[in-house]
Amino acid sequence: MISEPQLCGMAQTAVDRKAPLLRPGNTNCGGCGMSNLLQMMRRAIADRPVQLVIPACCGAISAGAFPQAGFGAPTLLTTFASAAAAATGAASVAALNGEETRVICLAGDGGTYDIGFATLSAAAERNEDILYICYDNEIYGNTGGQRSSATPAGAVTSNTPGGKLEQKKDIMAIMAAHRIPYVASLSLAHADDTLRKLRHALDLRGFRFLHVLSPCPTGWKSEPALGIELVRLAVRSGLYPVLEIFDGKRHQINIEPDFSDEALEMYLSLQRRFQRSGVKASDLRPAIDQHWQNLRVLSGRIVPARRER
Amino acid sequence: MSGELLSANHAAALAATLAGRANRSGRGFVSGVYPITPSTECMEYLCVQKIEKGKVVRVESEHSAMGVCIGAAAAGARTFTATASNGLAYMAENCVAAAGLRLPIVMAVANRTMGPPWNIWADHGDALMLRDLGLIQIYCADNQELFDTVLAAFRLAEDRRVLMPVMVCMEGFILSHTVAQTVIPSQDQVDRFLPLTSIPQQLGATPHSLGQIELPAQTEAHRRQHHQAILGAQQVFEELAGDFASIFGRELQGAVVPYRTEDADTLIVSMGTMGLTAQRVVDQARERGEKLGALRIRMLRPLPVQAIAEQLAGKSRIAVLDRDISLGFGGVLWGELARLAAPGAVVQNYLAGIGGGDVRPEHLEQVLADLKGRQTAGSPVFLEAL
Numbered sequence: 001m002i003s004e005p006q007l008c009g010m011a012q013t014a015v016d017r018k019a020p021l022l023r024p025g026n027t028n029c030g031g032c033g034m035s036n037l038l039q040m041m042r043r044a045i046a047d048r049p050v051q052l053v054i055p056a057c058c059g060a061i062s063a064g065a066f067p068q069a070g071f072g073a074p075t076l077l078t079t080f081a082s083a084a085a086a087a088t089g090a091a092s093v094a095a096l097n098g099e100e101t102r103v104i105c106l107a108g109d110g111g112t113y114d115i116g117f118a119t120l121s122a123a124a125e126r127n128e129d130i131l132y133i134c135y136d137n138e139i140y141g142n143t144g145g146q147r148s149s150a151t152p153a154g155a156v157t158s159n160t161p162g163g164k165l166e167q168k169k170d171i172m173a174i175m176a177a178h179r180i181p182y183v184a185s186l187s188l189a190h191a192d193d194t195l196r197k198l199r200h201a202l203d204l205r206g207f208r209f210l211h212v213l214s215p216c217p218t219g220w221k222s223e224p225a226l227g228i229e230l231v232r233l234a235v236r237s238g239l240y241p242v243l244e245i246f247d248g249k250r251h252q253i254n255i256e257p258d259f260s261d262e263a264l265e266m267y268l269s270l271q272r273r274f275q276r277s278g279v280k281a282s283d284l285r286p287a288i289d290q291h292w293q294n295l296r297v298l299s300g301r302i303v304p305a306r307r308e309r
Numbered sequence: 310m311s312g313e314l315l316s317a318n319h320a321a322a323l324a325a326t327l328a329g330r331a332n333r334s335g336r337g338f339v340s341g342v343y344p345i346t347p348s349t350e351c352m353e354y355l356c357v358q359k360i361e362k363g364k365v366v367r368v369e370s371e372h373s374a375m376g377v378c379i380g381a382a383a384a385g386a387r388t389f390t391a392t393a394s395n396g397l398a399y400m401a402e403n404c405v406a407a408a409g410l411r412l413p414i415v416m417a418v419a420n421r422t423m424g425p426p427w428n429i430w431a432d433h434g435d436a437l438m439l440r441d442l443g444l445i446q447i448y449c450a451d452n453q454e455l456f457d458t459v460l461a462a463f464r465l466a467e468d469r470r471v472l473m474p475v476m477v478c479m480e481g482f483i484l485s486h487t488v489a490q491t492v493i494p495s496q497d498q499v500d501r502f503l504p505l506t507s508i509p510q511q512l513g514a515t516p517h518s519l520g521q522i523e524l525p526a527q528t529e530a531h532r533r534q535h536h537q538a539i540l541g542a543q544q545v546f547e548e549l550a551g552d553f554a555s556i557f558g559r560e561l562q563g564a565v566v567p568y569r570t571e572d573a574d575t576l577i578v579s580m581g582t583m584g585l586t587a588q589r590v591v592d593q594a595r596e597r598g599e600k601l602g603a604l605r606i607r608m609l610r611p612l613p614v615q616a617i618a619e620q621l622a623g624k625s626r627i628a629v630l631d632r633d634i635s636l637g638f639g640g641v642l643w644g645e646l647a648r649l650a651a652p653g654a655v656v657q658n659y660l661a662g663i664g665g666g667d668v669r670p671e672h673l674e675q676v677l678a679d680l681k682g683r684q685t686a687g688s689p690v691f692l693e694a695l
Contacts, residue, residue: 089380
């Protein structure tokens with residue numbers, strides 16, 4: 001007999017949205033980062049009316065099989081490349097009718113970096129009133145884990161069995177180049193920072209883009225219970241910069257990494273997708289350092305990319 | 310009510326504008342638009358209209374144009390878009406989604422040859438590509454008919470018994486760019502003709518999902534519902550024609566348009582503007598004492614099977630003109646109609662005006678001469694070969 005109330009993995013507080021955004025009984029894999037994200041979104045959304053627009057991605061499966069609904073909000077499931085376009089339509093109708101509804105796209109990396117990219121770019125260029133959240137598990141998860149342009153160098157996927165050779169696309173820079181009001185990367189391991197950004201993004205008008213590194217135990221070949229820890233290691237090592245960019249201009253680094261090689265090695269060693277290719281921290285470090293040098297320049301911080309210890 | 314000189318593209322956009330304004334006390338009007346020859350002028354015209362509680366979104370592709378319409382229609386707005394040819398092909402994935410989500414989106418299609426090799430001229434093949442996907446298809450022959458059909462399409466699409474996209478087709482350039490006097494109703498008349506848009510599956514505050522996964526048996530049930538609804542659309546179309554006539558004071562062209570068919574022994578069957586050419590050839594043949602009639606098919610989906618069968622009954626020779634070709638088969642219209650003719654009738658397919666070639670009365674005289682010389686129907690004949 002379980003006497004514990006249904007907390008859906010996260011203690012409910014008075015400020016949370018009454019109905020869960022991701023309902024119990026959903027079919028997400030254990031340890032799915034998107035599930036964590038949706039719990040945090042539940043808290044951030046609170047009593048704001050929301051509609052979800054979800055392209056083909058794992059989130060489309062989370063919606064559940066007809067007639068059940070996995071999401072506790074009105075949800076439109078679109079074709080793979082259409083999330084930002086369909087959200088434009090829904091947001092336009094909300095605006096025409098003076099409604100406060102926040103239209104939220106929840107899309108994977110395939111639907112964001114690859115097939116949905118033209119649609120995303122155009123909606124950003126038009127500065128549509130959309131909150132676009134990319135939960136990035138760095139593979140095509142639904143189809144069994146193939147490479148996308150979000151897959152990092154060194155990761156083994158089902159169609160890059162020797163490990164991907166190319167670097168991950170810098171989606172933050174690309175979206176910032178659209179000069180939209182808000183671009184931010186979210187760390188699931190840093191809940192306060194993430195909640196603050198989610199709330200800020202929900203209240204802003206215009207196009208807001210949030211990038212979330214979303215652990216995928218199934219695709220990453222990692223322990224489901226270690227997902228949050230993996231994100232923490234990615235942030236700590238500098239592999240996943242946590243920052244926000246306002247109007248495409250002001251860059252703000254939110255979490256300062258210690259650029260620990262130990263953290264990076266641990267990040268790689270806890271995922272069989274990296275073990276199989278044999279990629280080492282030292283292989284990835286030059287690109288990380290280069291990226292951080294750029295971020296230092298953009299954020300106006302006159303410090304070395306990597307501090308000497 | 311006033312007459313205006315408008316191209317068919319502009320007439321379609323004006324009809325959409327009036328329909329959009331008619332939803333101003335409802336959820337409003339949204340259109341996603343993207344240019345493509347020969348449909349461009351339709352979206353250009355729409356973009357300069359003032360539509361109260363309306364928004365026209367200039368998107369980056371036809372795929373997104375339909376995407377915007379899907380999002381807006383799901384949120385309860387009246388929606389419209391226009392495209393042609395490869396644009397329609399690019400849009401096709403979302404046309405399937407719009408149909409599957411049962412959203413009442415109206416599209417004007419300026420039929421154009423699919424490329425490459427690039428060809429901007431008329432061919433029905435683009436719209437016919439979507440024939441089997443649960444969208445209503447109506448083909449028009451003149452400007453007034455197109456204007457009227459776009460207005461009627463909103464009422465048809467949004468009828469609770471129908472709820473699916475409607476494609477209103479016009480041949481590129483031949484009709485899309487032809488300027489003709491068009492009678493335009495007042496906003497008040499359009500308001501009376503079009504009830505406010507309201508769909509049962511509208512996204513509101515209640516948590517529910519549109520377009521989620523379903524199991525084979527559920528898909529089968531949904532396909533059956535969709536099939537029954539599209540079959541019933543012909544009846545709804547006939548019903549709304551009564552309101553159309555009483556409000557606008559003129560008749561809405563029906564699903565099929567017969568011309569001097571009653572006592573005819575030979576028929577020319579076609580879609581779109583070739584049907585008007587056929588009527589002229591009928592008049593000429595009648596003067597020579599020949600019992601020729603013409604039948605123009607306006608509605609291809611749902612196919613008005615009974616009306617067509619009644620018209621084909623007793624005709625011994627039938628020429629089916631197709632401005633399209635299903636490669637490896639023949640004309641699409643011919644394929645649809647051959648089974649509806651009386652047993653023993655000679656139903657011969659003529660592929661005419663493919664890729665936008667002119668089909669003039671003399672071409673149809675050639676068709677008639679060929680048809681007369683036949684004891685049995687053969688394989689489809691290219692007009693070029695006659």
